[in-house]
Amino acid sequence: MFSGAQISLYPMSDDFVGVITSALGALDPYRERLRIETDDVSTLIVGTPDVVFAAMQALFVAAAKTGKHCVLHATISRGCPGEPDDPICAVPEMNGPLAPLDERKAQALAAVSSIGQSGQPVAAQFSLYTLGIGQHMDEIYGCIDFIKSSGVFDRSKNFCTKLRGDAAPVFATVGEAFVRFGPPQGHVTIDLTVSANSPSSI
Amino acid sequence: MFSGAQISLYPMSDDFVGVITSALGALDPYRERLRIETDDVSTLIVGTPDVVFAAMQALFVAAAKTGKHCVLHATISRGCPGEPDDPICAVPEMNGPLAPLDERKAQALAAVSSIGQSGQPVAAQFSLYTLGIGQHMDEIYGCIDFIKSSGVFDRSKNFCTKLRGDAAPVFATVGEAFVRFGPPQGHVTIDLTVSANSPSSI
Numbered sequence: 001m002f003s004g005a006q007i008s009l010y011p012m013s014d015d016f017v018g019v020i021t022s023a024l025g026a027l028d029p030y031r032e033r034l035r036i037e038t039d040d041v042s043t044l045i046v047g048t049p050d051v052v053f054a055a056m057q058a059l060f061v062a063a064a065k066t067g068k069h070c071v072l073h074a075t076i077s078r079g080c081p082g083e084p085d086d087p088i089c090a091v092p093e094m095n096g097p098l099a100p101l102d103e104r105k106a107q108a109l110a111a112v113s114s115i116g117q118s119g120q121p122v123a124a125q126f127s128l129y130t131l132g133i134g135q136h137m138d139e140i141y142g143c144i145d146f147i148k149s150s151g152v153f154d155r156s157k158n159f160c161t162k163l164r165g166d167a168a169p170v171f172a173t174v175g176e177a178f179v180r181f182g183p184p185q186g187h188v189t190i191d192l193t194v195s196a197n198s199p200s201s202i
Numbered sequence: 203m204f205s206g207a208q209i210s211l212y213p214m215s216d217d218f219v220g221v222i223t224s225a226l227g228a229l230d231p232y233r234e235r236l237r238i239e240t241d242d243v244s245t246l247i248v249g250t251p252d253v254v255f256a257a258m259q260a261l262f263v264a265a266a267k268t269g270k271h272c273v274l275h276a277t278i279s280r281g282c283p284g285e286p287d288d289p290i291c292a293v294p295e296m297n298g299p300l301a302p303l304d305e306r307k308a309q310a311l312a313a314v315s316s317i318g319q320s321g322q323p324v325a326a327q328f329s330l331y332t333l334g335i336g337q338h339m340d341e342i343y344g345c346i347d348f349i350k351s352s353g354v355f356d357r358s359k360n361f362c363t364k365l366r367g368d369a370a371p372v373f374a375t376v377g378e379a380f381v382r383f384g385p386p387q388g389h390v391t392i393d394l395t396v397s398a399n400s401p402s403s404i
Binding site for chain 2: 137200
């Protein structure tokens with residue numbers, strides 16, 4: 001399976017280059033487990049879902065700690081039929097059959113409940129897409145059920161679900177949505193936006 | 203059918219509030235044909251695809267004309283089974299059967315070739331998701347074929363396709379991808395990022 005994300009960090013600051021550059025150090029603990037490629041629109045990070053989510057969280061929290069209004073956007077994907085398998089993405093436990101939805105919701109909740117705190121409050125919203133299957137809304141509604149019990153559910157919006165809370169459980173919740181819903185070897189994508197220090201935050 | 207987008211505008215500037223506020227006037231010609239709702243993460247615009255794309259382009263070009271590095275992100279959706287029909291989104295011609303892929307590629311190219319110029323160069327990348335159908339990659343590869351002939355194709359990236367050129371044909375190309383691929387009444391989404399005035403632009 002191939003998994004990773006195209007990520008972009010947007011500091012709403014004249015010193016956006018400085019904020020981004022100083023935050024990049026937060027990726028250092030993950031660099032050996034990721035393939036990274038940057039251009040003028042986004043940075044590709046390829047690796048297992050747990051490392052991809054940990055790296056995104058570390059990068060975003062480092063930028064948000066500057067106090068500037070910062071947004072991270074990520075186009076996250078696994079199992080795209082157009083991408084080659086890559087050893088850096090291998091997750092042996094994602095090879096089995098699709099477990100019952102209730103079982104997966106319980107696993108996702110258990111995983112999120114064990115997460116600590118980062119000390120950085122965030123707002124986030126995301127859309128989950130399970131592709132190439134007929135009853136895709138069953139997976140999406142199952143995921144929304146899980147989100148509502150996650151402790152960081154804010155509200156349902158058109159086209160996405162909004163979260164609010166500490167960065168650690170927020171990223172963990174989106175990470176669980178990514179790996180638990182849709183078939184283990186299926187094509188699943190997420191369109192994720194995470195925001196901190198917005199002056200219009202309520 | 204229900205169609206629209208969750209859009210966010212990110213000016214990389216200490217005066218991001220001023221840039222956003224001044225650009226909002228560009229939405230005025232479209233307000234009567236859109237339902238608009240704003241929170242601290244994004245603004246929902248609901249309407250027909252042509253109006254939604256015209257409004258996004260107008261808003262982004264107005265912000266980019268300030269010369270600041272600006273990014274627009276949009277989560278665009280049509281036909282989501284979880285959304286109610288809305289008269290403001292009615293497009294009678296999107297009720298027919300799915301035409302052959304070659305015919306739709308030709309229609310998309312013809313539409314893009316008649317587009318003028320905005321005078322604002324941009325880079326963009328997007329992912330098209332056609333949901334609830336088995337052979338979703340056929341539609342996606344068909345769309346990529348169209349993009350490669352669109353005149354604004356830059357390169358294929360992991361998880362997305364990158365465009366570069368004037369804002370008008372770039373938004374038109376993404377708009378054609380949105381309405382021509384996937385069944386007319388199907389669930390289709392796009393994850394779109396548009397960038398202008400990036401210091402790392404090549």
